[in-house]
Amino acid sequence: PEAFDILTCIGSYRHAVMQLTNLGIDLVYNLGVMVSYLGRLVRHGIHVDEGDQIVWAWFLRDSVHNYARTPCPDYAR
Template sequence: MQRPALLASAALWVMHPQLYWASIKTHIELGHWLRDQGLVDMHRFLKHWASIYTGTAIMCNHQSPDHRDPKCLPEAFNILTCIGSYQQAIMKLPNLGIELAYNLGVMVSYSGRLVRHGIRVDEGNQIVWSWFL
């Protein structure tokens, strides 16, 4: 899990360095707070968390209608990466007027709260690794 975590983190560092450093600062402050609260297990787990993102989800053969993610921060960039063997998948970003071929290895980043997004998979197996703040 560390390699994809580092790859997504590096992509954010290039796309939005201020957000990257804000997340690093948040992780450091959270680590200090956990230590001060005596939450030893959580403090130890945070030391091994390789991503600057606070959460991740893995979705398999998941199609989703166009939607927004209302609990995400508007300024945060989600990163989705495609893995798997499939013939056709389309990612739609309708309020931007964009439809793109969601091929193996594609990495897409956007504000999940501001940008409507959806995925259509016609056939095959698709895995999407989603990183979010």
């Protein structure tokens, strides 16, 4: 079973926008914001005006767990 991917944004930037391109939606993506979405269905991109940005991503796809040889978490079953 697949689960949602989760992105958390940290860094030294002041303003960013997450674009959900195939949905035509732009979201304010400030520091500490967490976004959960279906990576297989929703294409995304992030625009940062200035500063540094790090995205901490949790990919909860079966293929990632199979590649890393780690068990799938119970809540994703």
